[in-house]
Amino acid sequence: MTTHLKSNSVASRDVASQLHSQTNPSRFEADGPLVVTRGEGIRVFDDAGKSYIDAMAGLWCASLGFNNARLAAAATKQYGELGFYHTFFNRTHAPATDLAEKLVALTGMEGGKAYFATSGSEANETMVKLAWIYHTVRGKPTKRKVIARDRAFHGSTIAAASMCGLTFMHREFGLPISGFIHTLCPDRYRNMLPGETEAQFVDRLVLELERLILREGPDTIAAFIAEPINAGGGIIVPPAAYFARIQAVLKKYDILCLDDEIVCGFARTGNWFGKETVGLKPDMIALAKGLSSSYFPISAVVLSGEVYEAVKEFNKQGGAFGHGFTNSGHPVGVAVALEALKIYEEMNVVDHVRAMGQRLRSHFADMATRFPMIGDVRGEGLMLGIELVADRETRQPFAPELLAGQNFDRIAYDNGLIGRCMGDTLGFSPPLIIEADEIDQVADLCEKSLKQLQVHLSA
Ligand SMILES: Cc1ncc(COP(=O)(O)O)c(C=O)c1O
Structure with a gap:
């Protein structure tokens, strides 16, 4: 059972009371939840006030961000x-x-x-x-x-x-x-x-x-x-x-x-x-x-x-x-x-998504020139993925026990970026309202996280 969660907090009460989708029960009991308290545009905030860009729009869904007044x-x-x-x-x-x-x-x-x-x-x-x-x-x-x-x-x-x-x-x-x-x-x-x-x-x-x-x-x-x-x-x-x-x-x-x-x-x-x-x-x-x-x-x-x-x-x-x-x-x-x-x-959503998608994709393509572990950059519009590999030439995946994708998610999360790994493919599907400067922020946080992942994997 979790010991580091404050007693009677939302986190500890949640561990005691809720079964979560797509969540490992034992790990959840040990780690506790991310308690999200509010949203602002493409960002969400946790109960400690920390801000995250949710570059998955939740579950590929909050296309208009997290607090649309209309x-x-x-x-x-x-x-x-x-x-x-x-x-x-x-x-x-x-x-x-x-x-x-x-x-x-x-x-x-x-x-x-x-x-x-x-x-x-x-x-x-x-x-x-x-x-x-x-x-x-x-x-x-x-x-x-x-x-x-x-x-x-x-x-x-x-x-x-x-x-x-x-x-x-x-x-x-x-x-x-x-x-x-x-x-x-x-x-x-x-x-x-x-x-x-x-x-x-x-x-x-x-x-x-x-x-x-x-x-x-x-x-x-x-x-x-x-x-x-x-x-x-x-x-x-x-x-x-x-x-x-x-x-x-x-x-x-x-x-x-x-x-x-x-x-x-x-x-x-x-x-x-x-x-x-x-x-x-x-x-x-x-x-x-x-x-x-x-x-x-x-x-x-x-x-x-x-x-x-x-x-x-x-x-x-x-x-x-x-x-x-x-x-x-x-x-x-x-x-x-x-x-x-x-x-x-x-908002002329189709044109906006094409422009923002192109911008994000070119950031990723650029990153691929600096990170040999980026094997593939793919997707359309604002639905993009980066597949990480141990060897780009042979497309050899990382050993499963290295948990490359999961480690990226953990590092990115610490950096204030919520992505979603599917195996070693990093998924990005941000709210469609995302603007150019925010695309650049996603790319910066992704690059920073990849650098840290590189260090982690080579350790
Ligand atoms: C492609 C696709 N189909 C169906 C579903 C299921 O939708 P729901 O969770 O609303 O039942 C999902 C959910 O993520 C999905 O991604």
Whole structure:
């Protein structure tokens, strides 16, 4: 048990009372929490008054920073008018209608519909259920399986976690459940074979997918799910030709394409949606995080007109769509999301993200000339990653026991910079409101931390 925490402090009471996500219980008991007390723009402050630039926007989500007054005012106004109402049984309210309309238009899914939920995991699970209805209505009820990719992250509920391609999401729970299968991750840096060209790599990825489909039986596969750029698996940008080629295979075997835009959506990759960045044309899109800048737990699925028609057809004898969450379309959530979208438009978010992303990327590229341990700099927009290696020439990773990535996070944190390592890939996904001088500060703190890491690793 922790002894260094002041008795009766938030930290010690928290250790005594709270189970935390993605946290090692014993280490947490020994170290205690980071108690965050307030936010200001891209910064957060702890209970000792120390300031940190949160260069991950929390969990890739607080796109408008940590104390946006307009979002707070939108929530307050909506609480005063209608603090709760649901969207079951034909009910609605104007903010939910406005947001649904807006999301269908923004995503370019004309003729489609928006469906609201409260978390990214729920949105992804909703897409799976919709895919099942779609195939059933078309006389193909055996099409049930979902193909995801190695190293994918799609959430924590049972189907969403099964779609993850990360063992730490599976090992305690006996996941994935049956019917959730995985194909190769399009990681150019790690998965291309020696001597293989990018075009040959894409050929191999496509062949692998087709083989999997044929092995399982095309009449058993409902959908393929992917993030345009894999965030949690280590900022993996696929080869330019990848999605067009993958989608041709999906079409051939009548498999729906599900686009998880939970991180990539709302300009994170330098376009309104990641699908534009990578040339993906999905049948359904899952949205969350940036949708409300995470000021309210809200998510959405935008489904194509064809998928919607299947739900209608299934229920034509009078049944009701058997799905829903109490807080689907919560009036305060949709009001906050509408305000967030208004702010994104006013700040010309796409251009801003491209400019700031370019600035951060060029800092990292410059650092790579000074730090041989930077093996790869990758990403798009304000979603960038640096992969650390023991040997740049051979791409040999650091020995796992050196915990290079974790040590960087610890050092950066001491320096007032919050990043997020995924193995030895350092992830940066700062609030989209970040300005040029703040980008420079992130780069300075990163460089300082890398220098200290170098000393630590060579000791
Ligand atoms: C790509 C992606 N999909 C889904 C999720 C799950 O979202 P939630 O935690 O809101 O359920 C996450 C969360 O980080 C994510 O990064």
